[in-house]
Amino acid sequence: MGVTIIATLFSYEPVIAGVTKFGADRLVLLVDKPPLKEQEEAIKKVKEALGIYVQIDIHKTEVYDIVEVARDVVSIIDKIDKDETIHLNISAARKTKSLGLMFAGYARSSRIDKIVYLTKEEKKAIILPKLSFNLSNTQMKVLEYLEKMEFDVKKMTVSTKISRATIFKTAKELKDTGFIDDDYKLTDAGKIARL
Secondary structure, three states: OOEEEEEEOOOOHHHHHHHHHHOOOEEEEEEEOOOOHHHHHHHHHHHHHHOOOOEEEEEEEOOOOHHHHHHHHHHHHHHOOOOOEEEEEOOOOOHHHHHHHHHHHHHOHHHEEEEEEEOOOOOOEEEEOOOOOOOOHHHHHHHHHHHHOOOOHHHHHHHHOOOHHHHHHHHHHHHHOOOEOOOOOEOHHHHHHOO
């Protein structure tokens, strides 16, 4: 059983501080697609400081597409051995990439030990709440249907085997919690919850 840290990367300091505070056998760095010059330099510094002791993997992700970042990170998490401890370090990078990493943690909350943010000034670790989407099977079925098809109660009833009344009730719940919009289309939250 080892420790994997998945971290956003722009400057190297928060990444090295995170590994120092929490320890790691493996470090997955999320960089831009394509990486910026500053990120390339930060990768080099992280490898120089930790490469002998820690397995370092580089994963390129989108910068401003939160859903795509979350999808990429969920894929990474799903490939990590179930006995591994996983920490997410959202300290360095654009806010959108950090949010995507954090939302992936919500989508796989049972696999995540900690979501951390390290303050720039003191490198103090702030442990963020580990939330989950907690959707019912019915809510997930409705989201799955709406991801592929238009809202049509008759077709949904046949396809999902969910009663008409339950579909309306569930759609209202999903709207109220921000997983679908007024046109019954999945929001980014709905797309991430489906991961």
